Amino acid sequence: MNREYSETPRMKNDVDHLPPVHQEELALATRILMDEFTVAISRATQPWKKNGKILMIILFGSFSRDDWVDEPENGYQSDYDLLIIVSHKDLTEIADYWYVAEDKIMRDAAIARPVNIIVHTLDEVNRGLKRGEYFWVDIARDGVVLYDLPGSELAAPMPLTATDAYEMASEYLAKQLPAVDRWLKLAAVSCAESETDPEWAKNAAFNLHQAAETAYTCYLLVRSQYVPRSHNLKFLRSLAEDREPRLVEAWPRATKLDRRRFELAKRAYVEARYSAAYAIDNEDLQAIRAAVTSLRDMVATVSRQWLEGLRQKAEL
DSSP states (O other), rough: OOOOOOOOOOOOOEEEEOOOOHHHHHHHHHHHHHHHHHHTTTTTOSSHHTTEEEEEEEEESSSHTTOOOOGGGGTOOOEEEEEEESSSGGGGGGHHHTTHHHHHHHHHHOOOOOOHHHHHHHHHHHHHHHOOHHHHHHHHHHEEEEEETOOOOOOOOOOOHHHHHHHHHHHHHHHHHHHHHHHHHHHHHHHHHTTTTTTTHHHHHHHHHHHHHHHHHHHHHHHHSOOOOOOOHHHHHHHHHHHOOOGGGGGOOSSSHHHHHHHHHHHHHHHHHTTTTTOOOOHHHHHHHHHHHHHHHHHHHHHHHHHHHHHHHTTT
């Protein structure tokens, strides 16, 4: 790979471009994350954990770029996306160190929109920058530092050539799109079976969740070479739509019924398998199936257009 390093990124360190209410929400979310992390490691005995540190908290996505959407009447509002960089790989475990903080943020009435977090070590982030992965290069270019420990620096990005990006994206699309189709095929069988045996409805819901998750994973890998370690469909949707607004069209969200059906799909990853209280009827299944099928087709379209743009840049 014939690539040259860019200059070390000089990231913004204030959110003055945001209205005061958003600045206050982000400051509160940052404080909760810092405080709960301190509690999580306070009784540690292992040196790496006892001395664990948050090195940086970086706002990325639409609120860092100043192109967020705020249309609650249409069921669409941009989320806050935060990258937390920590001093040890084990500190990236959401369930062990970040679940309480996420829950507190979600329940805090002073924070009016979802806060999505991803947690990585500095080595992981810098490795991605040196590989030129678009996701990390975009953060280095557009992100806003909300907190940083002195001495913590991002590596200089080493942007991918169009040829390298085209080859990587092509491989991701060739692998992931057929996986979406397999989940949709399983969902179709489960939907058909549910007409005579209602227990199949939960299988159908889970399969549709997996189809949607894989579709978003497909696009994120094609577009940015990164997907978070998350099964949260809303988070994946937010990341994908942030990079490609046309994907918004796949999921109707203007009505309460539309939003309820998306929540049914989102909850299916856990509840359709493990909760006796989870219930979904055929009408909901068919509506969700139509949305996921639309999502699959849009992902295929926008991914191929992205690939064609890379191919032209690479002059292949």
